[in-house]
Amino acid sequence: MKKNAAQFLIFILIIIIIHVIPGYSQQAKPIGIGKGQLNGKITDEKSIPVMYAVVNLIKASDSTRVKSVITTENGAFTFNQLDEDAYFVTIEWIGYQKKFNGPFVIDANHRLLNIEQLVILPETNQLNTVSIVGKKPLIERKSDMMIMNIANSTLAAGNTALEIITKAPGVTVDNNGNISLRGKAGVNIMIDGKLTYLSNSQLTNLLRTTDGNSIQAIELMTNPSAKYDAAGTGGIINIRLKKNMNYGTNGTLTAGGGYGKYYKSNGSITLNHRSKNINVSGNYNYVNTKDFETLNITRSITSENENTYFDQRGREVTLRKNNSYKAGIDYYLNEKNVIGFLISGYANNGNTTNNVHTLIGSRQGSTDSTITGLNPGKSKYRNQTYNLNYKSVLDTSGQELNIDFDYSRFSSNQNIIYNNNFYDALGIVNKLPFILRNITLTKVKIWAGKIDYTYPIHPKLKLETGIKSSYVNTDNDFQSQNFENNNWINDRTKSNSFTYKEQVNAVYANLHKEFKSTTLQFGLRAEMTHSEGDSPTTGDLVKRNYTDLFPALSVHQNLSKDHEIGFSYSSRINRPDYQSLNPFLYFADLYTYSKGNPQLKPEYASSFELSYGYKKTTNVTFGYTHTRDVMTTTLLTDPVKKTLFIFEQNLASRSTVSMNINRPLAITSWWNTNNDATTYYSRFSSPDLSGVPFENKKWTYMISSIHTFTINSSVNAELSANYQSAQVFGTYVAKPIYSIDLGISKSFADKKANIKLSADDLFNTRQINVKSAIPLQDYKLSQKQESRIFRLSFSYNFGNSGIKAERQRSNSSSNEQNRIKSGN
Template identity: 75%
Template sequence: MKKIITLLLLCFLRIISTEAQTTGQINGHIIDEKQIPVMYAVVSLIRAADTVQVKSAITTEKGEFKFMNLSEGIYFIAVEWVGYVKKLNGPFTLNPPEHQLLSIPQIVILPGTKQLNTVSIVGQKPLIERKSNLLIMNVANSILAAGSTALEILSKAPGVSIDNDGNISLRGKPGVNVMIDGKLTFLSVAQLASLLRTTDANSIQTIEFMTNPSAKYDAAGTGGLINIKLKKNTNYGTNGTLTAGGGYGSYYKSNAGVTLNHRSKNINLFGNYNFSGNKEYEDMNINRSTSSFNETTYFDQQGRDLYLRKNNSYKAGIDYYLGDKNIIGFAMSGYANRTDANNNINTLVSSRPPVIDSTVTATNAGKIKYTSQTYNLNYKAVLDTAGQELNADIDYSRFNNDNSVIYTNNFYNAAGELTKLPFIFRNGTPSRVKILAGKVDYVYPVNPKMKVETGIKSSYVSTDNDFRSENFDGADWVNNLTQSNRFTYKEQVNAVYANLHREFKSTTLQFGLRAELTHSEGNSVTLQNIVKRNYLDLFPSLSIQQSLSKDHEIGFSYGSRINRPDYQSLNPFIYFTDLYTFSKGNPQLRPEYANSFELSYGYKKTTNVTFGYIHTKDVMTTTLLTDTVKKTLLIFEQNLAERSTVSMNINRPLAITSWWHTNNDATLYYSRFSSPDLLGAPFKNGKLTFMMNTTHNFTLNQTMNAELSANYQSAQVFGTYIARPIYGADLGISKSFADKKATVKLSASDLFNTRKIVVKSAIPFQDYNLSQKQESRIFRLTFSYNFGSSSVKAVRERSNSSEVEQNRVKSGN
């Protein structure tokens, strides 16, 4: 590994020193029919060979524009300005270094509605395209957005699998991190799923899938990264969007939101607020048995959980433009969520089914509050006209989670008579998390076909969990010292990276190296147990894309990544579902490391075939284990020795008619988990899994679209348990009006109410079957309206410095 890294660094320096070369530049000036300079017009540079847009710019107050770092070739220049005819000029020939600077004749644009009879830009991005180590799903202006949510769009993406809990896998690889606009979400799995379900897919521009991200990105995420890029409001003046909706499954749902943006020459103000109120249920049944001393006890647990969730999220910020090349910004965001939970569980205990020996009924009432605040200060400087940039961010975040549950347990004999006094206890789990992080990123374009990216990042995290368990003695609450526990955790990660991107005639090369130095300290204050870790990791990455011809291309990529445990999973407190089922943190949990390889083939930029292999060691796996002495079921995270996954993915869009388009995606993968010692014996668990997604989009007329999608996933393995097949279908229809500013959508998710999770143990002598059915068939009606001005660019996209650390904070919805 040291030799490989040394060789990469030598190649890195060699390419930088030999590849710098002279580049071309195009300058121009735009006026209207009155010879007045046209300010803030959108100017696009179009490559004549394939009519693809190469660059875009905004004219200055003098009507001037320029394009830097251009390769030789023939170009068209397109000009767009509100109320004026789109102007396409050219062709213009640029051939540096002989003619490095090209000043084109003055461009005059005219008012009116007639389209000039010139060259048409016919290039249109396909639904699925591949760029270097990126797989991109172009959702903007696609029928896929009609009547769908972000979660539905994501579930139809190539190789993506989402279960009922919202856990996301990419081509059979769990441990996927999700970003929205380059920022990892601050949410738990359940909260992220809730957010994506209420995010209108019409607001999505693209979805990027990075199975082997470059060294620029944090190394967290062994399964890769998914980046959902939302459409940005590009208008001057004041504008915004209003959204309101309601739904019904077994209970009513509601959501509403407003987004506002105001842009003047030097200041951009932006903000949004969203509310959702949902009542929902989850049914869970557990059938299991435990054997001890030739005696077997059978448990049949049947429970229904009711949740009333009220979520409030907000964001506000300002960008101040210090001229054309410097921007300073400040943003704050947060959420205030509350959940009232009422869980009812009946546990039937038997020594010889179907005869019932005793019954335990539990009524668990909980109140959960989650709040967060994040403050971000950022700065961007464009250092020269060649594209040299410097970005800096500093963040401070606070998370407060308060969870209080009262457990009331009643005991009955076979005749249904009370056998003893109720056992009542309560757990309080206050949690405080603070994050301070900063990063600096620098981009240096050596020439139009090569750029170098470098950066540093430092983050500091501190958590404090004071878990308190109390028993009710009939008159007062008494602290249970054997269950109460205080746990603190501190972690500091310092990182530095360098990344090189180089384009040749038919080859694109990208490689980089990221180093992360981690220091952590977990302190179980009550148990007087301190776990310290210090480790330095190097994460190399490599991507090669080779164009074989106009219609054929192949690619290879490699990446090394890490998943650190979330802070809550390290806390050794016990959280009860009922007397016989509970979860527990694991302070000995170690990070998992993965090496991922991929070989891809693309045909006509539509059909894609990908072969992948990933090997992960110290796999963090959710494990279900039965205690034969206490006769309980324990759920906790632990490290298995390794996981290997071999996969093949095929994606193929198909146009059946002009109004009926489909996209079909199939993934076949084999995952194998193994450990030399699990409960005193070697453990191996592997299975071949097939996934299929098909989406059908119908254009009914110019303002009405429909979508039908279906998915199937065969049985698969998750560490120590096996999940049965899951399948379902969704249907949606949308209607736009008022010049497409307003849209009404009607959708039905899980139309036939078939999506259900059923798992069983893969460990010999462990007998349990668990079924989980959430409220999945929901009918929704949503209305959205866009208002405001419509001229040129506004809010910019930011990626803050504490996104990875915030993503590891458990929170609720």
């Protein structure tokens, strides 16, 4: 398998190189007999070159667009092979006025034209003498995504990425950390276009330590193109971090504090230096928080005509001290070629104390015995990732080559002690304490590489293609020990080891075509997967080899100036995360635990969407997704052991029908809102779950309303309200959730400094409540995290306020990293 995959990748690489070499020759190709050439350079009002702006060449006679190019790193552009004619040039760049220049005439006496420096100015609107320069709306819609621009949002102040994502329209997070987008589970998270291969619970931990002040925007994609990894049956959420923008040296200092039940604190520093040929950047973040979570479970079990009732009350207090860092350097070989190196990582430590009180009785409301547990735990998580990357802009028409190589290593050490004390109905000790300890050691190594190539066949037809290969090796050691005679004795019946190896090789091609009023995109991605899960202790060895094709299609049609429609389709996969495959037992208490499933299979989804847009403001989307072998977190009871355990397994299918309406509305000149409403119907079904057919279905409604208030030129406020009705997740039903967040910000010192005050979950209503959807299984679970938190955050920007952007890198191993426990 590995040999064939390597040969296949080498073949694809040769094909790409064959296409790349002609691209270099085009950089210096002659004007041509009877042909003309138009050169120019674009700067802003400070004479700083504008890179990556769109330059359109328009024929003066009929206003048709002839060609489009992207400016280089120094703001230059070139149009080659021009017929004799008169032309206009238009320039487009986000946040700046559209520039219109010309006419420029190519004739027998003017074959080569060099346009003097073209200057573009910021887009400025006057509102009652208040100048707003290039300000983006909080919620922005594009044909293939919804964008939440939170760079200056008060609701981002002091919050983590996870807390911000939960406020995004159409997004929900359940009690196990499963993220859903418009009712579809299996969402993959990207950071700066890089997928992060963590399990749902592990990803939740990682997002908790990503500082919201460092986020520029959040992009929600329900049907990504074939260019993206096929992983993620529910779509992709991409978190774009802030970038510096000018030459020179600058940085940002951030400090924040908060208080709910316990304290929260965070601090960070970001530095960037850019000269003509070198860009050096780095950041360091520190988070020190203490928070709590209550977990209450009431349930009953019938065994041999005998009922047993449990009333479990648990409270966990966690102290986290997290350190994360990133440093990178880019060296510009010339205006079209750059090579870079990046190192990033984290060192996270945690201490938990979990108090569990379990009442057991033969009748509801009665207590025959009691178990109390005081369960302390410690954890350490370490990560380092190295990235080597190369980017080449082969010509001014948009031909581009990107190469990335990655190596990542992760390690974790968890040590939890379970102290169980037993009492009778009168509260008198009736049994010796039972003390056990679980030690989990995990090591993960990831190697990955990818090549992406963009070839503009002509101005309205573009081909994107590329290859990727990744190899993951995980080694897990689980030790269960009992405390006997003042010594820890290994329990071989519960101890285990587990290794997992996975190789994925992928190739894709994506074609983008523009017609007069229609945009068409079609892509195909092929992924070959080989995996081996081995548990020597139990003798379980699971090998899998499979190859899949993932087509993607989107069509966008402008019906008129105010009306547009779109259709999209994609096929995607969700592979089991590493922890879900691990057969170890993880205890919450003596009667509640989770267990991995080495037999877990990947799930496959086909997703369709039909959209309608009116005046670039109102958007209505209808969707349908069918997922087979859907991976579902199930809560099951064991009538013999009288336990409740969380178990990942494949149900037969899940079908979701949805409708989404998004409508921004300006109430006044200083009060703007964005309103998003989603309704969806989900149906889970399986012909055999615990020996009987199973079906769980329900309509769900979600409403999000975000209000922004411009009080004056330096003071802004925001209010966010969210509601989601009862919904189904696999084998259980969740009750409604709702909350209100409020924030206000004040900028000063020539807008270099900013102070923000926010209140999350102002009325302390955010709580998860679920109950069983399986007949004859009776349980109710209530989970309440510390959600009402008041935060104060301060940031200060120093140095040159406009350094050119730190280059976006497309890390090749991030998809694999998304399936590793981060311990944040």
